[in-house]
Amino acid sequence: MRHLLTEKLPAAHAPEFDQLRSDLRVNGSATSDEFISTFMSWISNDRLNQLEGIEEFTNREVCFGVTHFIDDLIMQYGEYSLQILEHDYMYYRRQWPHKEWSQLNHLVQRCPIIMALPFPGFGNIHPDMLAILDECLDKDIPIHLDCAWLPASRNIAFDFSHPAIKSFAISLSKGLGLDWNRIAVRFSRKKDNNNSITIANQFDMINSACLGIGIEYMNSFSFNFLWERYGEIYDQSCRSLKIRPTNVIHMAQEFGSGKPLGTRDLLLEKYKSLI
Numbered sequence: 001m002r003h004l005l006t007e008k009l010p011a012a013h014a015p016e017f018d019q020l021r022s023d024l025r026v027n028g029s030a031t032s033d034e035f036i037s038t039f040m041s042w043i044s045n046d047r048l049n050q051l052e053g054i055e056e057f058t059n060r061e062v063c064f065g066v067t068h069f070i071d072d073l074i075m076q077y078g079e080y081s082l083q084i085l086e087h088d089y090m091y092y093r094r095q096w097p098h099k100e101w102s103q104l105n106h107l108v109q110r111c112p113i114i115m116a117l118p119f120p121g122f123g124n125i126h127p128d129m130l131a132i133l134d135e136c137l138d139k140d141i142p143i144h145l146d147c148a149w150l151p152a153s154r155n156i157a158f159d160f161s162h163p164a165i166k167s168f169a170i171s172l173s174k175g176l177g178l179d180w181n182r183i184a185v186r187f188s189r190k191k192d193n194n195n196s197i198t199i200a201n202q203f204d205m206i207n208s209a210c211l212g213i214g215i216e217y218m219n220s221f222s223f224n225f226l227w228e229r230y231g232e233i234y235d236q237s238c239r240s241l242k243i244r245p246t247n248v249i250h251m252a253q254e255f256g257s258g259k260p261l262g263t264r265d266l267l268l269e270k271y272k273s274l275i
Contacts, residue, residue, distance in 0.1 A: 002241050004269055005252070006262035009120070012152060012226045012250040013264055014271075017177035020220055030212035032062045032201060039185050042218040043170070048154040048227055053161030057168070057187035061201045062211065065182030066148040067091065069169035072196045073114055073144055083113040085132075087121025089146060104128050109139040116146040117168070118153050123246025123253065123260070125158060136164035144168065148184075151175025152249045154227050160187075174250070175226060176217045183214040230267045233274075237266055 043054075063069050070091065073082060079099075084092050086101035093099075102113065113136060119126040126132065136143045145168035150156065152174040160168060171184030186197055193202070200206055222228065226249045234252075238245040243261060244253040252261045 001237065001266055001270065004266040005241075005243070006265060007260075009251050009260055009262040010264045011174045011177060011179060012230060012267055013177045014226065014229055014268075016221070017217075020217065021180075024213060024216060026209050026212040026216070030208050030215055032206050032211060035062055035183070035211040035214055036060050036185055038215045038218050039170075042223055043151075046223040048224045049150070050157040051150075052159040054187065056161050057189055059188045059191045061186050061188075061197050062206050063169060063184050063186050063197045063200070064206075064210070065173055065184050066146050066169045066171045067182065068197065069144075069167075069184065069186050070114060070146060073112065076195055077112050081111060083107060083111050083141070085113075085115055085119075085126070087119070088116050089120055089148075104131055104135065107132075107135050107139060107141055110141060112142045112144065112166075114144045114146060116149065117158060118149045118156060118246075118248055120149070120251075120260070122258075123248040123251040125156060129158075133162045133164050137162070142166040149174050149248050151223055152226055153247050154224070154231070154249075155247045172214050172217060175223065176221055178214065178217060181210055181213045183210045230271065233267055233270050234263065237263070237270060 063072070079096060083102035084099065102108070107113065115126065115132070117126070118124050133143065135141070141164065143164045144166060147168050147170040150170050151172065167186060167188035169184050169186040171182065172178040173182055192198060230249055234249060235245060238252055242255065244255050246252060250262060250264050252263050253259060254261060
């Protein structure tokens with residue numbers, strides 16, 4: 001089964017996702033308010049993570065996946081005015097293969113930072129997360145969190161109320177196999193009219209079909225669905241293959257090197273063998 005592990009880290013998948021896609025009768029009149037309301041109920045039923053402080057972010061807007069959230073920050077600040085840590089989302093390396101990564105204790109004052117939670121290089125919260133947050137606070141650095149992997153995670157204990165955090169976004173792509181229907185919610189402390197996400201929401205530019213599909217999936221699958229489906233298979237596979245489990249269902253690591261390993265194909269194959 002080890003041959004089914006991959007260097008890339010595609011999102012975990014389940015046959016039920018495809019079945020629902022084929023059966024969809026989309027509500028073409030779904031609104032952003034309905035989507036956000038469903039989203040808040042969906043995330044509140046998370047039983048595998050301990051997330052606090054979300055209620056402080058009262059400005060909630062729909063965006064087209066977390067990548068839209070990232071691109072909006074790039075539009076606002078420019079690529080050279082955003083700090084990014086090494087081993088974060090591959091998207092940054094593809095855009096800027098020669099970019100110099102920022103480092104703890106050397107962050108630039110008042111220069112915004114974007115980072116993932118969970119962090120791709122570790123499949124968990126970045127081990128220096130608290131130190132990074134405190135340095136950001138000391139240096140007046142706004143921090144924005146990419147939480148795309150959160151619905152595919154377990155054992156994440158995090159308090160979003162840290163004052164350095166200005167915004168974060170959570171999407172459905174990784175947790176519900178919706179990479180083909182990118183939709184997310186951006187949470188921010190206060191409203192700023194001068195950005196693409198707010199403009200899209202103000203002028204009703206959010207595709208209602210995307211909203212309706214997202215609502216249908218959230219009503220059909222829990223926030224923890226992938227871990228409920230594959231958790232035992234994942235843990236058994238990590239033990240038998242002698243690889244290190246992470247807190248993200250679609251990722252494991254090589255012992256020693258820490259090399260990321262994609263588990264999607266392995267999980268699907270082993271699940272199919274049990275049914």
